[in-house]
Each structure stands twice: as structure tokens, then as C-alpha cells.
Amino acid sequence: MSAFDKIFEYVDANEKYYIDRLAEVVAIPSVSAEAARRPDVVRMGEWLVKELKALGATVNVHHPGKQTIEGQQLDLPPIVLGTYGTDPAKKTICVYGHYDVQPAAREDGWDTDPWTLVEDAKGRLIGRGSTDDKGPVISWLWVIAAHQKLGLDMPVNLKMCFEGMEESGSEGLDEFIIAEAKGDFFKDVDAVCISDSYWLGTKKPCLTYGLRGVSYFMVEVSGPGKDLHSGVFGGIVHEPMSDLFAVFSKLVSADGKILIPGIYDDVAPVTDAEDKMYGTLDFSLNDIHEAVDSKVTIHKTEKEALMARWRYPSLSIHGIEGAFSSPGSKTVIPAKVIGKFSIRSVPNMEPAKISELVKTFVNAEFKKIGSKNTLSIDCGHAGKAWVADTNHYNYVAAEKAVERVFKVKPDFIREGGSIPVTLTFQDALQTNVLLLPMGRSDDGAHSTGEKIDKENYIGGIKLLAAYLHEIALVA
Amino acid sequence: MSAFDKIFEYVDANEKYYIDRLAEVVAIPSVSAEAARRPDVVRMGEWLVKELKALGATVNVHHPGKQTIEGQQLDLPPIVLGTYGTDPAKKTICVYGHYDVQPAAREDGWDTDPWTLVEDAKGRLIGRGSTDDKGPVISWLWVIAAHQKLGLDMPVNLKMCFEGMEESGSEGLDEFIIAEAKGDFFKDVDAVCISDSYWLGTKKPCLTYGLRGVSYFMVEVSGPGKDLHSGVFGGIVHEPMSDLFAVFSKLVSADGKILIPGIYDDVAPVTDAEDKMYGTLDFSLNDIHEAVDSKVTIHKTEKEALMARWRYPSLSIHGIEGAFSSPGSKTVIPAKVIGKFSIRSVPNMEPAKISELVKTFVNAEFKKIGSKNTLSIDCGHAGKAWVADTNHYNYVAAEKAVERVFKVKPDFIREGGSIPVTLTFQDALQTNVLLLPMGRSDDGAHSTGEKIDKENYIGGIKLLAAYLHEIALVA
Numbered sequence: 001m002s003a004f005d006k007i008f009e010y011v012d013a014n015e016k017y018y019i020d021r022l023a024e025v026v027a028i029p030s031v032s033a034e035a036a037r038r039p040d041v042v043r044m045g046e047w048l049v050k051e052l053k054a055l056g057a058t059v060n061v062h063h064p065g066k067q068t069i070e071g072q073q074l075d076l077p078p079i080v081l082g083t084y085g086t087d088p089a090k091k092t093i094c095v096y097g098h099y100d101v102q103p104a105a106r107e108d109g110w111d112t113d114p115w116t117l118v119e120d121a122k123g124r125l126i127g128r129g130s131t132d133d134k135g136p137v138i139s140w141l142w143v144i145a146a147h148q149k150l151g152l153d154m155p156v157n158l159k160m161c162f163e164g165m166e167e168s169g170s171e172g173l174d175e176f177i178i179a180e181a182k183g184d185f186f187k188d189v190d191a192v193c194i195s196d197s198y199w200l201g202t203k204k205p206c207l208t209y210g211l212r213g214v215s216y217f218m219v220e221v222s223g224p225g226k227d228l229h230s231g232v233f234g235g236i237v238h239e240p241m242s243d244l245f246a247v248f249s250k251l252v253s254a255d256g257k258i259l260i261p262g263i264y265d266d267v268a269p270v271t272d273a274e275d276k277m278y279g280t281l282d283f284s285l286n287d288i289h290e291a292v293d294s295k296v297t298i299h300k301t302e303k304e305a306l307m308a309r310w311r312y313p314s315l316s317i318h319g320i321e322g323a324f325s326s327p328g329s330k331t332v333i334p335a336k337v338i339g340k341f342s343i344r345s346v347p348n349m350e351p352a353k354i355s356e357l358v359k360t361f362v363n364a365e366f367k368k369i370g371s372k373n374t375l376s377i378d379c380g381h382a383g384k385a386w387v388a389d390t391n392h393y394n395y396v397a398a399e400k401a402v403e404r405v406f407k408v409k410p411d412f413i414r415e416g417g418s419i420p421v422t423l424t425f426q427d428a429l430q431t432n433v434l435l436l437p438m439g440r441s442d443d444g445a446h447s448t449g450e451k452i453d454k455e456n457y458i459g460g461i462k463l464l465a466a467y468l469h470e471i472a473l474v475a
Numbered sequence: 476m477s478a479f480d481k482i483f484e485y486v487d488a489n490e491k492y493y494i495d496r497l498a499e500v501v502a503i504p505s506v507s508a509e510a511a512r513r514p515d516v517v518r519m520g521e522w523l524v525k526e527l528k529a530l531g532a533t534v535n536v537h538h539p540g541k542q543t544i545e546g547q548q549l550d551l552p553p554i555v556l557g558t559y560g561t562d563p564a565k566k567t568i569c570v571y572g573h574y575d576v577q578p579a580a581r582e583d584g585w586d587t588d589p590w591t592l593v594e595d596a597k598g599r600l601i602g603r604g605s606t607d608d609k610g611p612v613i614s615w616l617w618v619i620a621a622h623q624k625l626g627l628d629m630p631v632n633l634k635m636c637f638e639g640m641e642e643s644g645s646e647g648l649d650e651f652i653i654a655e656a657k658g659d660f661f662k663d664v665d666a667v668c669i670s671d672s673y674w675l676g677t678k679k680p681c682l683t684y685g686l687r688g689v690s691y692f693m694v695e696v697s698g699p700g701k702d703l704h705s706g707v708f709g710g711i712v713h714e715p716m717s718d719l720f721a722v723f724s725k726l727v728s729a730d731g732k733i734l735i736p737g738i739y740d741d742v743a744p745v746t747d748a749e750d751k752m753y754g755t756l757d758f759s760l761n762d763i764h765e766a767v768d769s770k771v772t773i774h775k776t777e778k779e780a781l782m783a784r785w786r787y788p789s790l791s792i793h794g795i796e797g798a799f800s801s802p803g804s805k806t807v808i809p810a811k812v813i814g815k816f817s818i819r820s821v822p823n824m825e826p827a828k829i830s831e832l833v834k835t836f837v838n839a840e841f842k843k844i845g846s847k848n849t850l851s852i853d854c855g856h857a858g859k860a861w862v863a864d865t866n867h868y869n870y871v872a873a874e875k876a877v878e879r880v881f882k883v884k885p886d887f888i889r890e891g892g893s894i895p896v897t898l899t900f901q902d903a904l905q906t907n908v909l910l911l912p913m914g915r916s917d918d919g920a921h922s923t924g925e926k927i928d929k930e931n932y933i934g935g936i937k938l939l940a941a942y943l944h945e946i947a948l949v950a
């Protein structure tokens with residue numbers, strides 16, 4: 001029996017254990033965006049430290065400093081650094097993941113408690129962080145554990161870098177990677193692997209070689225010194241909400257065209273090779289309809305839709321802080337509101353230029369309406385788009401691993417989301433970076449009902465193990 | 476010593492008691508808009524029943540039925556009905572108030588706990604409901620108690636009608652008043668007095684003879700079956716938030732002009748008498764600036780500003796339910812959002828026509844943008860505007876009472892806010908209705924930091940007592 005088969009058999013036999021352990025981490029509400037949840041984020045980091053130590057890894061913890069959130073100064077959660085193996089004869093693979101999660105609350109529309117992992121009749125493991133990114137992160141631990149239980153030698157040296165701020169701009173991470181690129185932890189890294197993206201559809205595994213960037217904007221409109229009664233002051237003061245709606249309505253058309261002048265100028269042209277590639281992908285508009293649970297798609301063809309996701313920018317308005325947001329009918333004039341939107345960027349758009357174009361446009365549109373209120377715009381965080389070289393052994397090994405576990409060649413795809421650290425690893429460590437997704441397109445990361453299918457979680461553990469073995473074989 | 480002087484002296488001597496009792500009712504968070512607070516609303520109703528009984532009033536409670544809120548079926552809070560005195564030789568005055576309050580939370584920007592009455596250095600009694608409308612409601616009780624303690628005969632029969640749903644559309648109240656207009660409780664009512672409005676400025680008492688109406692609209696835009704990740708789906712689906720911003724940006728200009736065609740058609744023309752009256756009011760733009768704590772006013776003259784508040788409609792956008800509203804930077808595409816706005820209406824605008832104009836316009840604007848999402852618009856509640864006959868003894872008595880307590884003639888004003896029950900009382904009981912404000916323009920009803928000045932609260936108790944005595948003298 002090959003090492004591959006031994007591992008696959010072992011992983012299948014321990015399915016229940018893996019699910020129980022996933023439930024254990026989903027139960028820690030490590031929301032990095034909420035000050036009140038910060039202790040939970042730290043607790044989740046400590047959980048990883050304990051598990052890594054139990055596996056015999058050398059563990060270090062980096063504290064990236066402080067952050068001001070909701071008016072409080074808080075410690076940023078630790079970057080957990082595990083080293084497993086230092087054999088100079090082996091390749092050294094750095095794996096990255098994040099142990100923080102998006103906010104979630106039952107009231108947002110979850111059918112079940114977001115912090116209790118539930119397996120439904122279709123074998124979906126539902127809970128916040130199940131697929132983004134706790135499932136993938138802990139799978140690396142199960143790969144090491146399986147080798148130990150089976151008495152197998154690890155095929156590579158592993159450097160594990162797990163952060164707790166990914167959902168809130170990865171504060172402190174870039175600085176750390178850049179500063180430590182030549183330091184003990186990163187200096188021997190040959191390639192990087194990140195499992196924090198998704199299959200294109202729901203059936204066929206993929207390797208991801210491109211990501212959009214994201215620039216997040218906060219637009220504050222203020223004027224009245226306090227919230228006002230609309231009966232008493234409606235019609236006699238400039239209302240921040242009216243101003244915000246006037247300005248935000250100018251950002252994007254209903255069919256997704258960004259209306260900010262110049263924003264498309266730096267979008268890379270479509271090459272012939274890229275143009276042909278769209279025809280071969282295992283993907284249908286129906287996959288989007290199923291993932292979205294609706295047919296409100298903008299495009300009529302798969303190619304147009306994927307181009308819109310992968311290689312064109314988009315703009316989404318996320319919400320308003322400071323306005324009335326509860327059920328019921330409050331007749332308030334909010335005194336200060338913060339509208340939030342983000343732009344997904346693509347090669348060769350530069351964050352600094354995006355920010356400049358957006359700020360110029362928003363300020364000009366606000367000036368046009370002639371309000372006495374005050375508008376200020378801030379680019380909260382910005383990450384650049386990224387594309388990788390798919391001929392590198394990192395991708396070749398991953399391709400073989402997919403074939404071994406799933407008996408099918410993976411699609412080579414891009415993603416619409418952004419994982420800014422991808423680019424940082426590539427640039428700072430001067431290595432190839434592979435994105436090796438575990439979950440499916442309909443997992444609902446960042447949404448209500450986030451899930452990972454049992455098949456993907458268990459198959460994913462096998463995939464990560466197989467990938468490391470293929471690295472040893474092809475590199 | 477006259478009855479007036481005896482009462483005034485007694486009220487002054489019991490200031491601390493009155494403030495302690497106000498603190499007691501502010502501590503009951505009787506928010507009618509929130510399902511979870513419904514037991515507190517009921518508790519506040521029970522508090523009134525107990526106090527009225529202790530005063531020897533005949534108390535009845537009307538249960539208006541059920542309501543669905545936040546998906547729960549809840550009992551509407553009771554309408555508390557107190558009768559004090561049935562002497563056929565006396566006039567019977569019906570006084571109305573509401574014991575529910577607006578939502579409030581520390582996070583909204585309150586400097587102090589909204590449910591703990593705090594007296595600041597300037598003698599302001601700060602807390603939710605202090606001025607709207609718990610302070611005025613309980614003052615009627617103190618008027619009865621003062622007469623008992625002083626051994627004075629009440630100059631009128633009192634019918635007290637206190638509801639617990641005013642801040643949520645007064646559900647069940649209109650039906651009750653209309654049905655019972657000829658019943659035991661209301662049949663002998665000669666005039667109605669409501670203390671639930673505010674002085675025009677901060678210095679001079681007023682009698683209020685007009686109110687704007689309000690039509691509250693909820694616009695739901697939905698499409699995706701669940702919240703989506705903007706990286707994965709940004710640019711490929713029609714986003715409910717973009718649609719909502721597109722439509723709402725068409726509602727009102729930055730300088731407060733409603734952009735819905737036909738909305739101004741039924742606004743009553745300005746008469747010569749009205750036009751002249753604006754010149755004599757004790758009011759300056761500075762009063763608005765102080766109340767708003769800012770200079771973001773639209774108009775350059777007092778007259779324009781007051782006309783905008785009293786006799787022209789206005790439109791305010793209050794907020795969005797279902798979008799991201801917390802601090803931080805969540806990159807979600809909300810699947811279903813409910814935008815909320817309201818229109819303050821004036822004579823002779825009719826709610827049915829307002830609703831029709833608004834719905835036609837909103838649906839047409841949504842159609843224009845060509846989104847695949849679905850928009851539905853609902854008029855949550857609607858109350859008509861109102862004006863009263865100021866030559867009635869009800870107003871004459873109140874004018875004399877103001878002069879007696881405050882040594883100044885009151886201004887006759889209108890209000891921008893709406894108290895739909897005013898019109899119901901007038902139409903159903905066929906009586907004159909007086910609005911007799913206790914608080915000042917800068918009390919911040921519905922806002923953070925709601926307060927009533929100690930002077931206004933204590934002076935208000937005297938005013939209500941004096942008004943009842945003047946009724947007996949002039950009617």
C-alpha cells in the first residue's frame with residue numbers, strides 16, 4: 001500500500017473525529033471585526049498553539065501590536081507560527097491560513113446558531129468559519145497527525161503561519177512577513193500554499209492562480225450635532241442620509257458598471273490564451289444560480305460572468321453605520337452616518353490610484369449637491385490583485401494531488417475575492433504561491449448559513465497530504 | 476391665597492418627589508417598536524393603573540388585540556383609562572398621553588444610560604421618555620394628588636387616556652376611540668388636551684394648534700437567496716443595495732425638496748393672516764442651531780424655516796434594515812434590505828394620495844434601472860395633518876394658564892411632528908383639541924440625550940393644574 005493510500009484510508013476512518021474537532025473550533029466566535037469578540041480571537045490562537053505543541057511542532061507567537069476599534073485600544077491577535085521538520089534534504093513549504101472569522105448573528109438570518117456546527121441531511125457542515133477558514137487551517141494539523149499515527153515520514157518541512165486578522169485587513173501581517181522574510185521562520189521557504197478560496201462550481205476541484213484585490217471605503221457624512229426628530233427638523237436641516245444616498249447612487253449602475261471616471265483605465269486587456277480558456281471550464285450559469293439561490297445574475301453567458309468575477313473590477317455597497325437599522329419604524333434623522341462600499345480590483349489596477357480616483361469622484365459628487373454637511377472619505381484597507389505562474393512545481397504538484405484524490409484534472413481558475421497576503425508572500429519571500437481550495441462555490445463564506453461539505457472537508461485533508469507528497473516527488 | 480397660588484407653592488415644595496417619580500418611570504424601557512421590550516411596555520401601563528387607583532380614580536383597561544412584530548405575535552399594550560370626577564356641573568376634559576417611548580441604546584451615542592434619569596449641572600433631566608411623553612403623562616397624576624393634599628376641589632372632571640403604542644403607529648387606538656366615542660368613557664367629554672409637543676424655542680411657552688401628518692414607507696429590495704461574499708459575487712449579480720441607493724437618491728434633494736411628482740399639489744396656500752403671524756414669533760435661527768447643535772440649516776430666514784417645518788411636507792430617510800450596520804468592514808452583499816423613509820404631510824394632503832404618488836414613483840424609478848431584483852413598497856402607517864380652532868375656550872383657558880404660570884402670553888404655533896390621535900379625537904368626539912406643550916424645542920425627543928428641563932417639568936405641572944382651573948372659569 002502506497003503512502004497515499006495509507007493516508008487516504010486513515011483519513012476516511014477518522015471522519016467523525018475530524019468533524020468533532022471542527023465543531024470545537026467553530027464554537028469559538030473569533031470575530032476580528034468586533035472589539036467584544038477579541039478575547040475569542042485570542043482564545044482561538046491559543047487553541048492552535050496548544051494543538052501544534054501537542055504535535056511536537058516548534059511554536060512561536062508574534063504579537064503584531066495594538067489597534068483602535070470601536071474607540072478601544074486592543075491588542076492585535078497573535079500570529080501563530082509552527083515549524084514541523086527542518087530536514088535540509090526536503091523542500092520547505094509554508095502554509096498560511098486565518099483563524100478569525102466574519103461576524104455572524106442569529107438575527108442576520110441564520111437558520112441555526114452560527115457558533116454550533118450542525119451537519120444537515122445533505123452532509124453539509126454548517127457554522128461560521130467552517131469553510132472560511134477554520135476547516136482548511138485545522139486540516140494541516142490532521143495531515144501531520146495522520147503521518148504520526150501511521151508512522152510515515154513527512155515528505156516536506158512545514159512552516160505554518162496562521163493569523164487572526166484576515167477578515168479585518170490582516171493588520172500587522174504584511175509588516176511581519178516583510179520584516180521576517182530573511183529571518184529564521186521564513187528564510188528556507190521554497191513555496192507557499194494557501195487554502196482559503198473555493199471551487200469554481202460545486203463539482204470539480206480547482207487550482208486558483210489569480211485573485212482580485214479589494215479597496216474598502218468608509219464615507220462619513222455628518223452635520224447635526226445629534227440625532228434629530230424628523231417631525232421637528234425634517235425639511236429644515238441638511239440630512240446626512242439624503243447626502244449619502246445622493247453620492248452613493250453615483251457609484252455603480254444596477255448592472256454592475258462602476259461609474260467612477262478612469263476606474264477601468266488600467267484593467268489588463270484580455271489575451272487570446274485567456275479568451276480561449278473560458279470555453280473549457282466546468283461551469284454553468286446554473287452554478288451561480290444555485291450558489292446565489294436566485295437568478296438575479298447580470299450576464300447571459302458563463303464567460304461574461306466569469307470575466308466579471310475574475311478580471312473586471314466591481315463595486316458593492318455594504319451598509320451604513322449610524323442609521324436606523326433595527327426592525328420597526330423609527331422617525332429619526334441620523335446625525336452622522338458612515339456609508340461603506342468596496343471595490344474589487346484586478347491587474348493592473350493600483351490601490352493608490354483607485355483610492356485617488358474614488359476620493360476625487362466622491363468629493364466632487366458631494367460638492368455638486370450643495371449640502372452644508374461635511375463628508376470625509378477614508379480608504380480603510382486596500383489589497384492589490386494577483387496572478388501566479390502556473391508552470392511552477394508548486395502548481396504541478398497540486399494538479400497531481402487533485403488527480404490522485406478526486407480522479408479528475410483540476411480547472412485552473414481565478415477568484416473574485418481577495419487574500420492580500422498572497423501577494424505579500426510572493427513579493428517578500430520571492431516564491432511561488434499556490435491557492436489550493438477545499439470548499440465549494442456555494443459554501444457561503446461571509447454569509448448566513450456558511451458551510452463546508454463533509455466530502456470537501458475530508459477530501460481536503462487528503463488533498464493537502466497528497467500535495468505535500470507530490471511536492472517531494474516533482475520538485 | 477388663591478387656589479392657583481396654593482397649588483404653585485405646593486408643586487414647588489415637592490420638586491424632588493416629582494423628579495424621583497420621573498426617574499422611576501424612565502427606568503422602565505417601554506419601547507413599543509421592539510418585541511423584546513413589550514413586557515416593559517405592559518409593565519409601564521400597569522404602573523399607571525396602580526397609581527391612578529391609588530388616587531381614587533376609576534380605572535379601566537382596554538386591550539386592543541394582537542400585532543405581528545419581528546415575526547412574533549404579541550399582545551398590543553393596554554390603553555389605560557382613568558376617570559376622576561363625574562360632577563355634571565363641571566366640564567369634562569379628556570387628557571391623552573403615551574407611556575411608550577422610542578428605542579434607545581447606549582451605543583447610539585448616549586452619554587449616559589438612557590434608562591437612568593440623570594440631572595445635569597444645567598438642571599436638565601436626561602433620560603428616554605423624560606419629555607416624550609412620560610414627564611407630561613405623570614404630571615396629570617401630580618395635579619390630582621396636589622388637589623387631594625391641599626384639600627382643593629378638582630375644577631373639572633378628568634378623563635385620562637394613556638396608550639402604549641404611540642411611537643409605533645398607535646395601533647388599536649383610533650379604532651377604540653371611534654368605537655367608544657359615544658360610549659361611557661368618552662361620551663361626556665367637552666374638550667381634549669394633549670401634552671406631547673414642544674415649545675417653538677427654548678424660552679417662551681406656546682400653544683400648538685397644528686401638526687404635520689406622517690406617512691412611513693418601507694421599501695424592500697430582494698434578489699439573492701442569501702447574503703453573498705462581494706469577492707465571489709460582486710459584479711455578477713444585481714445587488715439590492717445598489718438598487719435601493721439608486722431609487723432613494725431620487726426621493727429628495729439635498730436642500731429638502733421632495734422630488735416625487737405631484738406631492739406638493741395639495742399643499743394649502745399661505746393666507747395673509749398666516750403670512751403676517753410669522754413676524755411676531757419669539758424665534759430665531761439660532762434656536763434651531765442650538766437645538767441641532769450645528770448650523771446645517773437649509774433656510775436663511777426664520778419664516779422660511781418655520782414654514783418648512785409647519786406647512787410644507789418634508790422627506791427623511793431613516794435607515795436600512797438588513798444591511799451591514801456595525802462598526803468594521805464586512806464585505807457582504809446583503810440579500811434583502813428594507814429602506815425606510817417617511818414623509819411629513821401638511822393640510823390638505825391626504826395619506827391615500829401620498830401613498831399612491833410615492834408608490835407609483837418608487838416603482839417607476841425602480842423599473843428604470845432595469846434590475847432583476849424585486850422591489851416592494853409598503854406604507855407602514857399614515858396619519859393626516861391637523862389644524863384647530865384657536866378661538867375655542869379650550870385655547871383661551873390654556874392661554875390664561877400660561878400667563879398665570881409664566882407671566883407671558885404664549886405664541887400660537889404649529890408643530891412639524893405628528894400625533895395622529897389629535898385628529899381622531901377631533902373627528903370622533905367632535906370636540907376641540909388643544910396641544911399644550913411642556914418641554915422645549917431642544918429636548919431631543921427621539922434622539923440621544925433626550926431631556927426635559929426641571930423648570931419645564933415643574934412649571935408644566937403648574938400649567939396643567941392652572942389650565943383646568945381656567946377651564947372652569949372661562950368655559
Ligand SMILES: [Zn+2]
Nearest residue numbers: 132133166196
Ligand atoms: Zn478566508
Ligand SMILES: [Zn+2]
Nearest residue numbers: 132167445446
Ligand atoms: Zn473570509
Ligand SMILES: [Zn+2]
Nearest residue numbers: 607608641671
Ligand atoms: Zn410623543
Ligand SMILES: [Zn+2]
Nearest residue numbers: 607642920921
Ligand atoms: Zn415621540
